Amino acid sequence: MQHYVGLCPMFDVEVMNADAELVLGDQGAQSSPSNVARGLSSIYKEITETVRKEAATIAAVFPSPNDVMSILVQRVLEDRVPKLLEKLLLKPSLVSPPPMEEGGLILYLRLLAVAYEKTQELARHLRGVGCGDLDVEGRNAFHLLNFANIFFNFFIV
Numbered sequence: 264m265q266h267y268v269g270l271c272p273m274f275d276v277e278v279m280n281a282d283a284e285l286v287l288g289d290q291g292a293q294s295s296p297s298n299v300a301r302g303l304s305s306i307y308k309e310i311t312e313t314v315r316k317e318a319a320t321i322a323a324v325f326p327s328p329n330d331v332m333s334i335l336v337q338r339v340l341e342d343r344v345p346k347l348l349e350k351l352l353l354k355p356s357l358v359s360p361p362p363m364e365e366g367g368l369i370l371y372l373r374l375l376a377v378a379y380e381k382t383q384e385l386a387r388h389l390r391g392v393g394c395g396d397l398d399v400e401g402r403n404a405f406h407l408l409n410f411a412n413i414f415f416n417f418f419i420v
């Protein structure tokens with residue numbers, strides 16, 4: 264089951280790099296929250312559709328499709344989504360915080376809020392497609408908490 268999930272093209276490095284390019288576009292680190300929201304919506308819609316297609320194959324091939332779907336959705340939430348968010352939510356510099364003209368630390372918080380909202384939306388859609396017994400919202404919130412901790416550690420240090 265894990266071998267099948269591992270072979271899914273949606274986990275190829277090239278596909279995951281293309282995700283970041285789509286969200287960040289030409290602006291790179293200067294992306295606005297509204298552009299990021301549109302990019303994440305687009306990528307997350309594509310991920311949901313891919314998982315939906317895989318669900319049909321999994322249901323036809325595997326005797327326990329819920330177990331395989333759980334592994335697939337877990338891999339999406341633990342591999343593909345965090346790698347995208349790592350490129351999107353760059354850790355603010357402790358030595359020289361971003362200037363206010365570039366959005367300052369507030370920009371990081373806005374991007375974090377957009378990422379949280381869109382990723383929770385993805386989790387709900389994946390639950391609708393089917394994910395076995397996996398707690399997608401809880402697992403997703405746990406991963407996004409790591410990005411929030413980056414911001415809070417900025418003020419503690």
